[in-house]
Amino acid sequence: MKHKHNRKIFILILSWSAVLLWMVFIFSLSSQAGDESNQMTTGISMKIENSIKVVVPEVSLDTISLNNIVRKNSHFLIYLFLGMLLSITMGGSGVYKKRSRVIALLICVLFATSDEIHQIFVPGRGPGILDVGIDCVGAITGIMIYAVVAKLLQKYSLFHKLFVNKGTVEEKTSVSDRTS
Numbered sequence: 362m363k364h365k366h367n368r369k370i371f372i373l374i375l376s377w378s379a380v381l382l383w384m385v386f387i388f389s390l391s392s393q394a395g396d397e398s399n400q401m402t403t404g405i406s407m408k409i410e411n412s413i414k415v416v417v418p419e420v421s422l423d424t425i426s427l428n429n430i431v432r433k434n435s436h437f438l439i440y441l442f443l444g445m446l447l448s449i450t451m452g453g454s455g456v457y458k459k460r461s462r463v464i465a466l467l468i469c470v471l472f473a474t475s476d477e478i479h480q481i482f483v484p485g486r487g488p489g490i491l492d493v494g495i496d497c498v499g500a501i502t503g504i505m506i507y508a509v510v511a512k513l514l515q516k517y518s519l520f521h522k523l524f525v526n527k528g529t530v531e532e533k534t535s536v537s538d539r540t541s
Contacts, residue, residue: 369453376450383443384472390439391476395485399428406431436492437499444469444503452511462504469500 393401406428413420447468451461473496477488 373450373453376446376453380443380446380450383446387439387443387472387476388479391480391486392483393486394483398486402431402435403428433492433495436495437502440469440473440496440499441503441506443472444500445507446503447500448504448507448511462508465504466497466500469504470497473497473500 390398403424406424409431410422410424410427413422444465447465448461451457451465456464470493473493476496477490477493480486480488
């Protein structure tokens with residue numbers, strides 16, 4: 362019994378640590394000066410553009426527009442992952458279903474908002490309400506992906522307990538056919 366309790370505490374500490382480390386990562390990206398941040402995403406955009414040109418050599422891309430797409434998609438994906446991490450952590454903390462999704466989303470919204478406010482103090486950066494919106498859509502997507510996957514795993518687990526551990530589905534059917 363004590364072993365299970367210690368394991369649960371370990372998993373809880375590990376999952377909250379993952380959430381906090383991801384938030385530190387987001388904060389560190391937001392702490393980059395505007396030029397440094399733009400240089401990083403421009404480098405990513407150029408690699409994407411070069412990869413596209415390998416497949417479609419005649420294509421002409423607007424690097425500035427592509428860079429903007431990369432920047433906005435980064436917001437979405439970073440918060441998608443934060444939403445998933447928070448959903449996992451809420452379950453480990455004993456908060457389930459709708460309540461866990463609401464709390465995870467609330468944490469994401471508050472963190473996204475505080476992150477944009479933080480950018481007021483970073484040279485070459487500024488807050489953007491659109492960025493908060495994109496962050497929230499990413500978080501909602503991550504939370505919903507987790508909810509769907511958890512539900513599928515739960516159904517599989519129930520199926521597994523009912524049928525696989527007690528014989529195959531075919532064996533169950535043939536037994537019920539004989540008794541009818």
